Amino acid sequence: MSITPAHPDLTVGPDGVVRCAWPGLAHADYRDYHDREWGKPVHGEAPLLERLCLEGFQSGLSWLVILRKRPAFRRAFHHFDADRIAGFTEADVERLLEDEQIVRNRRKIEATIQNARATLALREQGGLEELLWTHAPEPTPRPRTFAEVPSQTLESELLAKRLRKVGFAQVGPTTVYAAMQACGLVDDHLAGCFRAGASRSGSRVTGLHATS
Incomplete structure (x- = not known):
């Protein structure tokens, strides 16, 4: 993980993806939570x-x-x-x-x-x-x-x-x-994060995994 110089609250992972620079994002499970769950609409x-x-x-x-x-x-x-x-x-x-x-x-x-x-x-x-x-x-x-x-x-x-x-x-x-x-009632992924705005794309979370 490396912090982007122009945006210190964003980070670029080894996969080249720009994400919110959460502390602990180097942990795969935490990164997966950021990428797949946080900010996505949850129902049920x-x-x-x-x-x-x-x-x-x-x-x-x-x-x-x-x-x-x-x-x-x-x-x-x-x-x-x-x-x-x-x-x-x-x-x-x-x-x-x-x-x-x-x-x-x-x-x-x-x-x-x-x-x-x-x-x-x-x-x-x-x-x-x-x-x-x-x-x-x-x-x-x-x-x-x-x-x-x-x-x-x-x-x-x-x-x-x-x-x-x-x-x-x-x-x-x-x-x-x-x-x-x-639960996705609000989407606070930072501008520039690849997840920003994606929560309204039609995907949803009903449990552990996201579904389309």
């Missing part, structure tokens, strides 16, 4: 619940840590099937606190269970997908530098407030904005 209850909960788990940690634990999270939380997670008991919480392959934080584990239950309740109001995507903002000028990428926005504040109102936890406006980026 379970994939959206997963991203929302994992952004909550990421608080205070690097995303690379969460990304590498994601397969374990999926096993532990039944691929974020809200019906199954909603039935978790205190015994399940204690079991998960012993699982060294995930982030063993009681507050975050309990928030995931709470969020699954809130997701079930939302089905009578249109569902989680409708709630999230109705808060997708209108397109704005593409950021040219990391300094131009916000950590939260009015839309993320409104969405966080709405999520809390319907029973979600671990959903502050910064966490929610990170989820909006991950």
Whole structure:
């Protein structure tokens, strides 16, 4: 990886592709996440619940840590099937606190269970997908530098407030904005990155992989 002299927040990989210069992009799995998932529209209850909960788990940690634990999270939380997670008991919480392959934080584990239950309740109001995507903002000028990428926005504040109102936890406006980026509600790939604008090309993410 090498930083482009004219644009220090972009990097050119050994494949000659220009990307956002994320710290840790030299790791193949992180680069793959940048190239194939981040900023692409995500649809479906379970994939959206997963991203929302994992952004909550990421608080205070690097995303690379969460990304590498994601397969374990999926096993532990039944691929974020809200019906199954909603039935978790205190015994399940204690079991998960012993699982060294995930982030063993009681507050975050309990928030995931709470969020699954809130997701079930939302089905009578249109569902989680409708709630999230109705808060997708209108397109704005593409950021040219990391300094131009916000950590939260009015839309993320409104969405966080709405999520809390319907029973979600671990959903502050910064966490929610990170989820909006991950789910493609906003596309914050920098101008010049090969992924910039590609999220509206018709591809979508329904789980781990992108589909056309």
